[in-house]
Amino acid sequence: MTAEAVMIAGQTHTGSPTAIAVVIDIADKYHINPDPPRSGPTWFPGQYPTTLKLIDPPAGVQVGQVQYPEPKPYAVEYADQDILVYEGQVVLYVPLLLSPEVEAGTLDFKLELEVQACDPKVCLMPEVIELSTSIEVLPVGTELAESDQATQDLFAGFDPAGWAAIGEPLDVPEPTQVIEDNSAEPSDQSMPSGWLALFLFQKLAVALAAGFILNFTPCVLPVVPLKVMSLAQHGNAAGGRKRTILLALVMASGIIGFWLVIGGAMVVFKQFDTISKLFQNPEFNLAVGVVIAVLAVSMLGVFTINLPRAVYQINPTGDTVTGSFGFGIMTAVLATPCAGPLMGAAVAWATLQGVVTVLLVFAALGLGMALPYLLLTLFPELVNKMPRAGAGSELLKQTMGILMLAAAAFFLGVGIVALTSDGTQANSQLHWWFVGALVAAAGIWLILRGVTKVCQTSGGRRFVSVSGLLLIASGVWLGAANAWPDTARGSAAGDELLDEGIPWIYYTPDRLAEQQDAGRVVLLDFTAEWCLNCKALEKAVLESDRITALLREPGVAPVKVDITSRRNVDGNNLLKKMGRVTIPLLVVLDGQGNEVFKADFYTIDQVADAIERAKAWGEVAMR
Numbered sequence: 001m002t003a004e005a006v007m008i009a010g011q012t013h014t015g016s017p018t019a020i021a022v023v024i025d026i027a028d029k030y031h032i033n034p035d036p037p038r039s040g041p042t043w044f045p046g047q048y049p050t051t052l053k054l055i056d057p058p059a060g061v062q063v064g065q066v067q068y069p070e071p072k073p074y075a076v077e078y079a080d081q082d083i084l085v086y087e088g089q090v091v092l093y094v095p096l097l098l099s100p101e102v103e104a105g106t107l108d109f110k111l112e113l114e115v116q117a118c119d120p121k122v123c124l125m126p127e128v129i130e131l132s133t134s135i136e137v138l139p140v141g142t143e144l145a146e147s148d149q150a151t152q153d154l155f156a157g158f159d160p161a162g163w164a165a166i167g168e169p170l171d172v173p174e175p176t177q178v179i180e181d182n183s184a185e186p187s188d189q190s191m192p193s194g195w196l197a198l199f200l201f202q203k204l205a206v207a208l209a210a211g212f213i214l215n216f217t218p219c220v221l222p223v224v225p226l227k228v229m230s231l232a233q234h235g236n237a238a239g240g241r242k243r244t245i246l247l248a249l250v251m252a253s254g255i256i257g258f259w260l261v262i263g264g265a266m267v268v269f270k271q272f273d274t275i276s277k278l279f280q281n282p283e284f285n286l287a288v289g290v291v292i293a294v295l296a297v298s299m300l301g302v303f304t305i306n307l308p309r310a311v312y313q314i315n316p317t318g319d320t321v322t323g324s325f326g327f328g329i330m331t332a333v334l335a336t337p338c339a340g341p342l343m344g345a346a347v348a349w350a351t352l353q354g355v356v357t358v359l360l361v362f363a364a365l366g367l368g369m370a371l372p373y374l375l376l377t378l379f380p381e382l383v384n385k386m387p388r389a390g391a392g393s394e395l396l397k398q399t400m401g402i403l404m405l406a407a408a409a410f411f412l413g414v415g416i417v418a419l420t421s422d423g424t425q426a427n428s429q430l431h432w433w434f435v436g437a438l439v440a441a442a443g444i445w446l447i448l449r450g451v452t453k454v455c456q457t458s459g460g461r462r463f464v465s466v467s468g469l470l471l472i473a474s475g476v477w478l479g480a481a482n483a484w485p486d487t488a489r490g491s492a493a494g495d496e497l498l499d500e501g502i503p504w505i506y507y508t509p510d511r512l513a514e515q516q517d518a519g520r521v522v523l524l525d526f527t528a529e530w531c532l533n534c535k536a537l538e539k540a541v542l543e544s545d546r547i548t549a550l551l552r553e554p555g556v557a558p559v560k561v562d563i564t565s566r567r568n569v570d571g572n573n574l575l576k577k578m579g580r581v582t583i584p585l586l587v588v589l590d591g592q593g594n595e596v597f598k599a600d601f602y603t604i605d606q607v608a609d610a611i612e613r614a615k616a617w618g619e620v621a622m623r
Contacts, residue, residue, distance in 0.1 A: 254328020
């Protein structure tokens with residue numbers, strides 16, 4: 001038996017991927033044992049698997065999982081059934097990734113190959129074979145020499161996906177069954193213990209923080225002042241401290257209860273797409289929009305809703321126990337469009353655990369969301385600093401009412417889009433003009449009423465004027481930034497590539513296949529009209545000058561997967577294929593279709609680096 005280490009190419013660039021092949025030539029009538037994950041159900045005491053490892057890799061070099069070939073069944077005299085073996089010529093591959101900090105020069109690699117040779121009757125003593133090879137590292141931009149045909153043929157079995165997996169958790173194989181050895185019963189994962197308990201505590205902390213942050217998202221922030229005003233009113237009443245505490249605790253129970261119901265649904269249906277599917281229903285978005293609009297008009301004093309007594313208590317400004325509980329539920333419902341990326345990591349792990357763990361994570365999320373209201377209850381002096389009832393508080397209520405109309409316009413617009421969209425072309429963004437106009441109207445109303453009727457001091461008038469102008473500017477920006485049609489191929493905008501903007505291709509399986517057949521790097525942006533976090537990331541990252549320039553290159557194809565509506569079956573299936581059920585999600589594929597980058601939150605540097613790596617990996621694969 002002989003072995004040799006060969007590099008995928010004699011030269012490479014700093015910051016680029018490379019690979020080593022270890023070729024093992026086994027003499028006739030002999031075989032070697034496979035690696036442990038491939039060894040199959042028959043494994044004898046004294047058998048040694050084939051293992052390959054890199055010894056002290058150079059600084060700045062990341063090492064991926066060794067790629068072992070599939071073993072073949074082999075008949076031996078010392079077993080009643082065939083065993084799995086390697087025979088003839090065997091090639092193992094080691095994917096490597098050089099960081100940009102690796103300096104130009106020669107990199108030397110040392111490897112250890114541990115094998116045990118056997119014939120049909122007996123196995124020899126295991127042996128360790130030391131191997132070495134090297135590669136020349138050149139600065140980026142330097143022309144590289146092509147590999148010879150023999151080397152290209154040798155690496156025909158190499159899987160470039162091994163590069164994408166570098167830095168991700170390694171796959172842990174199932175333990176091999178040993179003959180005449182009793183296997184232990186699997187442990188119950190429902191209640192973690194030991195280090196798992198510490199891991200659970202960390203996830204609960206993340207969920208708690210995520211729930212707290214939800215109060216500052218665009219989905220919840222507009223309604224927070226409503227409850228703060230209510231707490232101030234009851235806290236100022238005679239003997240109102242205990243009442244305020246009770247109502248805050250009940251409201252917190254409503255928030256926590258909502259998330260527990262969502263968690264319970266995930267346990268029952270064994271899926272984590274409850275929230276996404278909820279907002280893919282146009283009926284739900286339209287219903288939320290109508291409810292918010294009715295409440296907003298009522299806040300503006302146009303009319304008073306006369307409902308049955310039990311239903312009337314859900315009024316967000318009510319001082320009843322039932323009303324506070326309902327307000328907690330409403331607050332949680334409004335948070336759901338912004339909830340996916342914040343709780344995704346914690347919940348994705350929790351749903352792999354038992355029922356108790358899932359419910360604990362969702363309870364922590366709800367508690368985090370209710371925390372600001374509990375803090376206001378514990379420190380009533382903060383509540384008492386809120387404006388007293390009068391013209392000022394009435395103006396604030398009216399302004400918030402107009403802003404709630406803007407929120408209603410958003411949900412109604414999303415509902416209408418979901419009714420008509422199939423994800424294969426750009427959606428109408430007309431509703432954003434209504435949203436922006438209503439936000440600007442809130443600013444205009446605040447200035448007109450505040451300056452002329454409410455504020456008695458010059459400082460107050462300046463504050464109201466600045467606040468109103470900020471609202472007006474925000475409204476104009478919301479309309480202009482979101483309502484302009486996308487630049488898109490395969491969309492309503494036509495196939496002409498405009499002079500600026502991202503040339504989005506709206507996803508269909510055929511359009512994606514066309515780009516991959518052309519060998520282009522593909523950026524998949526999973527988004528939806530109701531996903532405000534998706535739009536924020538698109539504006540801040542994807543539409544930046546740096547990323548836009550990269551996405552306009554001929555070898556890069558930006559593909560938008562719009563799952564606004566459940567009608568986009570192909571888009572939803574692709575999301576599941578990527579192992580996710582929530583958005584935002586960004587995926588970068590190289591020219592061979594291998595996953596290079598996947599994240600639900602990302603920065604300009606991360607996306608730019610992923611695209612450059614995907615381009616580099618494609619160049620290596622083509623050589």
